[in-house]
Amino acid sequence: MAQQSEVMGKVxxxxxxxxxxxxxxxxxxxxxxxxxxxxxxxxxxxxxVLEIEDAFGIAVSDxxxxxxxxxxxAVSLILQNEAA
Amino acid sequence: xxxxxxxxxxxxxxxxxxxxxxxRFVERVCASSERALLDAAHDAxxxxxxxxxxxxxxxxxxxxxxxxxxxxxxxxxxxxxxxWRAPAxxxxxxxxVESRRFTLSVAVxxxxxxxxxxxxxxAPDGEVVEDAQAPGAAARRGLLAxxxxxxxxxxxxxxxxxxxxxxxxxxAVDGRRLPVDVSLSHDGRFGAWAMLC
Numbered sequence: 441m442a443q444q445s446e447v448m449g450k451v452x453x454x455x456x457x458x459x460x461x462x463x464x465x466x467x468x469x470x471x472x473x474x475x476x477x478x479x480x481x482x483x484x485x486x487x488x489v490l491e492i493e494d495a496f497g498i499a500v501s502d503x504x505x506x507x508x509x510x511x512x513x514a515v516s517l518i519l520q521n522e523a524a
Numbered sequence: 525x526x527x528x529x530x531x532x533x534x535x536x537x538x539x540x541x542x543x544x545x546x547x548r549f550v551e552r553v554c555a556s557s558e559r560a561l562l563d564a565a566h567d568a569x570x571x572x573x574x575x576x577x578x579x580x581x582x583x584x585x586x587x588x589x590x591x592x593x594x595x596x597x598x599x600x601x602x603x604x605x606x607x608w609r610a611p612a613x614x615x616x617x618x619x620x621v622e623s624r625r626f627t628l629s630v631a632v633x634x635x636x637x638x639x640x641x642x643x644x645x646x647a648p649d650g651e652v653v654e655d656a657q658a659p660g661a662a663a664r665r666g667l668l669a670x671x672x673x674x675x676x677x678x679x680x681x682x683x684x685x686x687x688x689x690x691x692x693x694x695x696a697v698d699g700r701r702l703p704v705d706v707s708l709s710h711d712g713r714f715g716a717w718a719m720l721c
Contacts, residue, residue, distance in 0.1 A: 457540055476688055481711055483533070483549075483576060486597070487541040490548050502596035509687040 447496075447515050454491045455511070458484040470512030492518060526644030527705050528720040529584030529626075531577040532652055533637050534712025538573070553579070553597040564609045570637065571608055574615055574630045577639035578602045582619035582626045584707055585641050588692055589624070592685035602628065636714050650718035663708050663715030664693075671704070671719070673697060678706070 452468055459465055460479040464472065474480045480488065489505045492498070492514065498521035508514050541549065550559060550572065558575050565571040579600040586593055603625075604617040615630040619641050626641040631652070638652045649670065655662035664678045675697045683691030695702045707718045 473688070481537070481539075482580060484539040484541075486549055486552060487539045487545050490541075490545050490552065494545075502598075503594050506594045506596070 444515060444519065447518050448511065450495060451492070451511060451514050451518070454488060454495060455480070458488055468511055470510065470515065472511045473509060474511060474514070475509065488514075496522065498522065525589065526642070526646075526720050527585045527588045528640065528642040528644075528648040528650075528707050528718045529581040529586075529588075530641075530648075530650055530707040530716050530718035531580035531584070531639050531709045532711050532714045532716035533573045533577050534714050535569070535573070535635055535637075537712030538569075555598055555601045558602055561604070561608055566609060567611050570611070570632050574608070574632060574637045574639065575602050577637050578617075578619050578628050578630060578641060580709075581639040581641035581707070582621060582628070584692065584709075585626055585643065586621060586624060587686075588705070589643075592683070593622075636711075638714075638716050640718050642718075642720055644720055646720070648718045648720040650716065652714050652716045654713050655715060656713040659710035659713060659715035660708065661715070663710055663717045666715070667695075667706060667708065667717035667719060670717075671695060671702075673702065676702065678708070 458480055464477050489500050493500055496518050504517050553576060562568050562571055579597045582600050583595050600619050600621045602617060602619055608615055613632055617628045619626045619628050626643055629640045631638045640648055640650050642648050651666055653662045653666045668676055676695050678693050679696050680690040680693050682689055693706055693708050695704055695706055705720045709716045
């Protein structure tokens with residue numbers, strides 16, 4: 441199973457093309473808000489969830505996707521799905 | 525109960541997702557009837573984002589009626605009035621979710637779509653404003669200008685279960701809520717507001 445830091449690195453690379461505020465990506469942390477800090481809109485967030493599914497070979501339910509607000513939320517859902 | 529939600533999508537700010545993701549986006553966001561509509565639409569881009577904005581607007585309205593629901597776009601089903609396949613500057617219909625049916629109006633231009641979804645006998649007021657630097661602030665200013673109430677401010681309170689930890693916007697004067705339901709949205713260059721008295 442992937443380590444948290446490894447997953448976070450991959451998540452940041454997935455986020456990169458969808459993020460308007462590229463400067464915020466430089467100081468990204470688990471607490472960074474994807475919508476507010478990175479200025480990702482809701483349509484792009486759907487795309488990010490789909491990219492996460494492809495990259496990690498997991499299926500993200502609607503309920504799980506709805507709870508993704510921060511980078512840490514995305515990392516947690518990946519680790520949970522990989523462990524399941 | 526009268527509630528309104530609104531959502532604007534800037535065509536210049538559409539996600540740069542590759543085609544494989546765009547196809548899956550449609551499957552994740554759209555109900556089967558909506559996918560059939562997209563397949564037959566003259567301008568599939570405009571119809572897709574009209575559907576998306578409609579669902580976002582209805583979600584904002586629904587969230588005011590009880591606990592914050594899980595936002596699964598596919599469960600918000602757009603029911604068009606008339607023929608949405610042909611290009612049109614204005615689309616109408618309803619959004620059905622759970623046991624609710626929200627009236628829907630969508631403005632379509634070459635630059636954006638703007639959806640209004642509401643419960644209530646009268647259509648809401650609403651407007652799209654362009655301000656690439658601060659579209660959210662422009663939307664709030666536009667709303668307050670239309671209200672024309674001295675000392676009015678747009679506020680939000682903390683709320684559990686939302687992505688940003690805040691509830692829907694409301695208008696208050698000296699801490700007292702005004703009897704008007706409002707909604708704000710912004711995307712790319714555009715801000716948008718709606719209100720229902």
